[in-house]
Amino acid sequence: MIIIVTLITIFNTMTSLDKLTATDGTPPKPHPQPNDRRISSKNLLGPEGRVIIEHDGQHYLLRQTHAGKLILTK
Template sequence: MDKQLLPSSESLDLTLSTKQDITPALRQRLNSAELFGTGNEVVIEHAGEEYRLRLTRQGKLILTK
């Protein structure tokens, strides 16, 4: 009977860390304080549509169309 072995957590961690090492170079990082300034909402235009990114009183982010 053939048994398929799942990758060990050690090899899985290696795979994830490799992806994590590559991904940040492909992403731009913005600080929310720079993005919001003194306000609590920004408008993002994407594909001709407007989206609103709001900062709540609890410090969470909400994105709405």
Template sequence: MDDNAEQTTAKDNTPRPQKHDRRIRSDALLGHEGRVVIEHEGQNYLLRQTQAGKLILTK
């Protein structure tokens, strides 16, 4: 297999946003409740917005 082909299909896990990243507005994701449960690999995580407007993800 060609090494270049493998590199182009690999997921980019850099900790900063990239131009091609999918974007979702936080209000659309969190709803009027300001919180949403995210299921990931059989685990539930709570993403919520604080009163100060910050986002917190907890298991």
């Protein structure tokens, strides 16, 4: 009985640690939440396919590549 309780405790601890860091030591990727605000990339980028984002006094360029990927540069 004690062995089973110990194994369950170890399993629960390992499972909670897996949620904190990935196997390579990097933090887990954020997961979208159902109530997160969503905006279409076409609406955000406009017909030009690019937009300047100001964040903490810094300017970033978000643009769409010819392959349809998004790139954010400072």
